[in-house]
Amino acid sequence: MNLEQQTPVQPADYAAIFEVAMSEFLARYPQDGMYVPIHALLQCGGKRIRPAMVLAAAEASGGSVEAAMPAALAVELFHNFTLLHDDIMDEAPMRRGQPTAYAAWGRDAAILSGDALHAMACEALIEAPASQLRPLLSRFHRTAIEVCEGQQLDMQFESSPDAGPGAVTPVDYIEMIRLKTAVLLAASLSMGAISAAAPPHVVDELYAFGQHLGLAFQLQDDLLDAFGDPERTGKRVGGDILADKKTYLRIHAFVADPQLASRAPLAGDSAQKVTFFCTAFLRLKSVEALEAAIAQEASQASDALRKISEALPGPDRALSFLTNLAENIATRTT
Amino acid sequence: MNLEQQTPVQPADYAAIFEVAMSEFLARYPQDGMYVPIHALLQCGGKRIRPAMVLAAAEASGGSVEAAMPAALAVELFHNFTLLHDDIMDEAPMRRGQPTAYAAWGRDAAILSGDALHAMACEALIEAPASQLRPLLSRFHRTAIEVCEGQQLDMQFESSPDAGPGAVTPVDYIEMIRLKTAVLLAASLSMGAISAAAPPHVVDELYAFGQHLGLAFQLQDDLLDAFGDPERTGKRVGGDILADKKTYLRIHAFVADPQLASRAPLAGDSAQKVTFFCTAFLRLKSVEALEAAIAQEASQASDALRKISEALPGPDRALSFLTNLAENIATRTT
Numbered sequence: 001m002n003l004e005q006q007t008p009v010q011p012a013d014y015a016a017i018f019e020v021a022m023s024e025f026l027a028r029y030p031q032d033g034m035y036v037p038i039h040a041l042l043q044c045g046g047k048r049i050r051p052a053m054v055l056a057a058a059e060a061s062g063g064s065v066e067a068a069m070p071a072a073l074a075v076e077l078f079h080n081f082t083l084l085h086d087d088i089m090d091e092a093p094m095r096r097g098q099p100t101a102y103a104a105w106g107r108d109a110a111i112l113s114g115d116a117l118h119a120m121a122c123e124a125l126i127e128a129p130a131s132q133l134r135p136l137l138s139r140f141h142r143t144a145i146e147v148c149e150g151q152q153l154d155m156q157f158e159s160s161p162d163a164g165p166g167a168v169t170p171v172d173y174i175e176m177i178r179l180k181t182a183v184l185l186a187a188s189l190s191m192g193a194i195s196a197a198a199p200p201h202v203v204d205e206l207y208a209f210g211q212h213l214g215l216a217f218q219l220q221d222d223l224l225d226a227f228g229d230p231e232r233t234g235k236r237v238g239g240d241i242l243a244d245k246k247t248y249l250r251i252h253a254f255v256a257d258p259q260l261a262s263r264a265p266l267a268g269d270s271a272q273k274v275t276f277f278c279t280a281f282l283r284l285k286s287v288e289a290l291e292a293a294i295a296q297e298a299s300q301a302s303d304a305l306r307k308i309s310e311a312l313p314g315p316d317r318a319l320s321f322l323t324n325l326a327e328n329i330a331t332r333t334t
Numbered sequence: 335m336n337l338e339q340q341t342p343v344q345p346a347d348y349a350a351i352f353e354v355a356m357s358e359f360l361a362r363y364p365q366d367g368m369y370v371p372i373h374a375l376l377q378c379g380g381k382r383i384r385p386a387m388v389l390a391a392a393e394a395s396g397g398s399v400e401a402a403m404p405a406a407l408a409v410e411l412f413h414n415f416t417l418l419h420d421d422i423m424d425e426a427p428m429r430r431g432q433p434t435a436y437a438a439w440g441r442d443a444a445i446l447s448g449d450a451l452h453a454m455a456c457e458a459l460i461e462a463p464a465s466q467l468r469p470l471l472s473r474f475h476r477t478a479i480e481v482c483e484g485q486q487l488d489m490q491f492e493s494s495p496d497a498g499p500g501a502v503t504p505v506d507y508i509e510m511i512r513l514k515t516a517v518l519l520a521a522s523l524s525m526g527a528i529s530a531a532a533p534p535h536v537v538d539e540l541y542a543f544g545q546h547l548g549l550a551f552q553l554q555d556d557l558l559d560a561f562g563d564p565e566r567t568g569k570r571v572g573g574d575i576l577a578d579k580k581t582y583l584r585i586h587a588f589v590a591d592p593q594l595a596s597r598a599p600l601a602g603d604s605a606q607k608v609t610f611f612c613t614a615f616l617r618l619k620s621v622e623a624l625e626a627a628i629a630q631e632a633s634q635a636s637d638a639l640r641k642i643s644e645a646l647p648g649p650d651r652a653l654s655f656l657t658n659l660a661e662n663i664a665t666r667t668t
């Protein structure tokens with residue numbers, strides 16, 4: 001082996017390795033009919049963060065990328081299936097710079113292609129190592145149901161009042177984002193470890209790591225919407241505020257001041273509305289509470305990773321991928 | 335064992351046995367939120383023909399009802415998931431005498447409850463006998479994808495012209511009903527046999543039996559719509575004709591006479607329209623062609639069953655259940 005071959009592979013390589021395997025997998029299916037929206041969605045990008053997490057967790061646990069590929073395919077196809085159906089519920093026009101399946105082919109095609117993609121995700125997982133198949137299926141389908149529960153809570157929260165009976169609390173909100181987002185990241189890491197036949201405590205700590213990571217990430221999203229640098233995030237400041245979206249900040253602020261809505265500027269002047277709410281979030285210490293929640297999740301994520309890092313035999317690229325995940329939360333600006 | 339205990343159990347008992355197991359399975363899930371439409375649909379009836387086929391095929395193959403129950407749950411929950419989503423696409427108001435989930439809770443709830451029910455079906459199947467898990471999963475998920483393909487063809491046919499380029503042929507139509515309906519009946523029988531670790535030729539012939547059975551049944555449906563006795567079918571004569579539905583009869587008639595539409599009575603007089611098409615179906619020998627197709631499927635179904643009936647060790651109730659399925663096609667009037 002010469003020095004060049006020993007050059008450390010970058011963490012981003014997991015996404016590239018996955019991309020090749022996904023193309024091969026998709027080539028088994030027809031290109032027409034209900035498969036058109038599926039190929040269109042899967043081929044127009046996406047960061048492949050979840051499958052990269054599966055593959056890195058598998059390697060970190062001493063397993064191979066090959067043995068973990070069925071699980072990596074399953075989580076990425078599943079994630080994209082949820083996007084197809086979420087875009088119907090949100091009546092979203094665009095996704096990844098392309099018209100959504102809902103917008104391009106209509107409700108029924110988006111429902112059907114999503115259903116097929118869910119089944120394709122399941123079909124991918126069948127090829128997992130036989131000895132690990134049952135625990136992988138258990139984690140995968142349980143996660144699928146939890147993601148649906150999270151989406152249901154999200155929909156329910158949309159029509160909940162800001163204050164008074166039935167108002168959403170910060171605890172409710174964290175449970176919603178845990179189910180809607182964090183459990184799939186947690187499942188990605190733990191399914192990688194299961195594919196590698198890792199011992200149960202490694203599987204469990206990677207699951208905990210992924211879940212805290214997912215919560216921290218989603219909570220960061222709320223903070224960046226109101227206080228991020230638009231030049232870095234690429235998003236308009238206060239998009240969630242203008243949409244009256246129930247973020248952690250808004251929910252916390254309405255618990256602290258149930259009359260907040262009565263003093264908010266009338267719709268129309270966007271800048272004034274964003275300023276009003278950002279000021280309120282600071283005054284009511286919602287920002288402080290959110291930063292504390294993020295710090296807590298980030299710290300619990302690091303703790304979970306630290307507990308097993310000694311036990312992880314995997315190569316540097318896998319370990320540094322996991323460490324980077326933990327470190328990036330704290331310094332995230334985009 | 336006394337005589338009373340030896341009284342042969344009726345085939346319908348499979349549905350009753352299944353009902354108990356399904357209630358126990360459903361009790362593991364919450365009763366609120368997205369589970370409300372799921373419980374409502376599963377508790378308002380249904381003939382449970384698919385799970386009964388799973389259980390009978392398992393017993394006929396020398397296996398137990400218990401070992402086949404995960405497969406029986408999977409096919410019935412999957413079937414009900416497809417109903418939840420089909421009712422959105424059809425914008426159907428009623429199902430089994432109750433408002434559909436789509437009508438009662440709206441599009442988004444019906445999408446989400448369907449997605450969760452699909453995952454619940456997968457979760458049920460995990461408990462299948464470990465040695466049979468992988469072949470069961472393969473058959474189940476492949477069938478799920480085929481059912482989606484069938485639904486997609488059905489939707490595509492709806493907007494196809496009756497005659498000229500892009501018109502649907504009887505061969506296209508049979509492929510559509512094969513995918514949309516027959517493969518799930520075929521999968522039910524074969525998954526029962528797989529659960530019982532039956533030899534491959536038994537699994538394959540039961541699959542063929544179920545597929546021909548399903549085709550014969552669906553084709554009978556088309557015949558009964560136009561020429562059935564409404565007092566027996568409980569349906570209005572010519573419902574499909576009035577809805578311009580592309581049945582085997584209509585498709586065959588338009589192949590024989592592409593100008594048929596130009597002589598059809600204008601919408602408005604329902605009885606006249608039904609009479610016109612029924613007369614055309616007889617004159618153009620569409621009825622003859624359909625009866626021949628039904629007879630062929632029924633005969634192939636019986637052949638498939640006959641090929642393995644000697645090899646099936648199972649108890650009388652299982653064998654008579656399968657024989658009844660084959661015999662009922664020929665004499666079906668409802």
